[in-house]
Amino acid sequence: MTEQLQLYDVTIIGGGPAGMYAAFYSGMRDLKTKLIDANEKLGGRMLIYPEKMIWDVGGVTPVLCEKLITQLEQQAQTFEPTIFLGQQIRDLEKQDDGTYLLETVTGEKHWTRTVILAIGRGILKMAKLELEGAERYEVSNLHYTVQELEPFRGKRVLISGGGNSAVDWANELEPIAEHVTVVHRRDQFGGHEKNIAKMNDSSVDVRTPYEVSQLYSSNGEMIDRVTLTHLETGVSEQLAVDAVIVNHGLKSDFSGIKDWGLSMDDWNVYVNAKLESNLPGVFAAGDFAYYDSKLNLIAGAFTDAALAVNSAKLYMDPEAPRMAYVSSHNERFKEKNKALGVVEE
Structure with missing residues (x-):
């Protein structure tokens, strides 16, 4: 020694x-x-x-x-x-x-x-969104955690995930964001029952079973649209967004x-x-x-x-x-x- x-x-x-x-x-x-x-x-x-x-x-x-x-x-x-x-x-x-x-x-x-x-x-380490080119938006409006709520005020926010954090973020952002959409691959959420009920009874737009299948940017710097795909029917639709929050586990x-x-x-x-x-x-x-x-x-x-x-x-x-x-x-x-x-x- x-x-x-x-x-x-x-x-x-x-x-x-x-x-x-x-x-x-x-x-x-x-x-x-x-x-x-x-x-x-x-x-x-x-x-x-x-x-x-x-x-x-x-x-x-x-x-x-x-x-x-x-x-x-x-x-x-x-x-x-x-x-x-x-x-x-x-x-x-x-x-x-x-x-x-x-x-x-x-x-x-x-x-x-x-x-x-x-x-x-x-x-x-946060599980990343496994879409080609997603990492380029991590410096702008693709988030894997929410450190502060205020930057999302008045924004159209998409949350991808179904765990405690995704549900909590939806409930916390709903009063201050212009609109909150939550997409989850399964019909059942993994958060606390009381918090899930609060989310379902609010203005949060809950989409299941959906996933984010593509990201779009008109300026190459920030996501302004996403494609959401229904996992059972395969039907896709586009959604305008100002921010994307991903909570796919750790x-x-x-x-x-x-x-x-x-x-x-x-x-x-x-x-x-x-x-x-x-x-x-x-x-x-x-x-x-x-x-x-x-x-x-x-x-x-x-x-x-x-x-x-x-x-x-x-x-x-x-x-x-x-x-x-x-x-x-x-x-x-x-x-x-x-x-x-x-x-x-």
């Missing part, structure tokens, strides 16, 4: 809600902590829908996803963990002393006693993590009640972790993160307390409370 390579107690791979909360809670356990994420920003999958309202985090009133990311990031940095962004982990090599050496696809190395995998669904890249010998299926690593994987010293949290009583909510990711950190602590020190003291009694918060002007009895 090279001398300049520092040994960390916990290295968290993934910067979504599970990873960020794990970084915070690891500080509560007084562990030397590192967080690594392949993206250039923290937030994980939440970065896809910054304009959505999040309602189901305990004790938090409805909050824009973008704001929740900011708050989670601030909390994650409470105990000043080392954070590396833009690094994609590929290899894991167990050392003779039981520690692990992690290596990125570009050759950076990280040395750690334990690993917490909080990688969600892996490195997510493609996932787990890099080399699937080659580590983890017990997993296509999407998840199997863990026990302590969030332990089948590899000693390797734990998981959030969407990537699967166990029988799994709760697939952001709130559940927080619990996963704390359990994984506690298990990592006990893995390194079996005599350590089973969990951190609550914040109201935790010594690590005394000075921080003073900085906030809180006088403790």
Whole structure:
């Protein structure tokens, strides 16, 4: 091991809600902590829908996803963990002393006693519209995510897709766009029932089973018409548009993590009640972790993160307390409370 390579107690791979909360809670356990994420920003999958309202985090009133990311990031940095962004982990090599050496696809190395995998669904990439020449419009009016609603005000918007995001975008854009059309290859939508009902009862023009079969541009720079084709009859029609939003799902890249010998299926690593994987010293949290009583909510990711950190602590020190003291009694918060002007009895 090279001398300049520092040994960390916990290295968290993934910067979504599970990873960020794990970084915070690891500080509560007084562990030397590192967080690594392949993206250039923290937030994980939440970065896809910054304009959505999040309602189901305990004790938090409805909050824009973008704001929740900011708050989670601030909390994650409470105990000043080392954070590396833009690094994609590929290899894991167990050392003779039981520690692990992690290596990125570009050759950076990280040395750690334990690993917490909080990688969600892996490195997510939007499934692209598979039509010739579609990529040329990505710089103008072909979109794969909605970062802001305002640019679509007064526009004729076509949404292609049938998942949660497509339905949500249709409902959010319907009040401000001139017209919203949704096309989906199947008659059934995959979103939440309440949101689908809201879309169907609104002015949104829902077309099923249809697909976008051709794009047209009068100036070669922006899409101004599309061809929609009925998948059962083969009948086509043209539709004038100002913007096209595509939500055909996500493609996932787990890099080399699937080659580590983890017990997993296509999407998840199997863990026990302590969030332990089948590899000693390797734990998981959030969407990537699967166990029988799994709760697939952001709130559940927080619990996963704390359990994984506690298990990592006990893995390194079996005599350590089973969990951190609550914040109201935790010594690590005394000075921080003073900085906030809180006088403790």
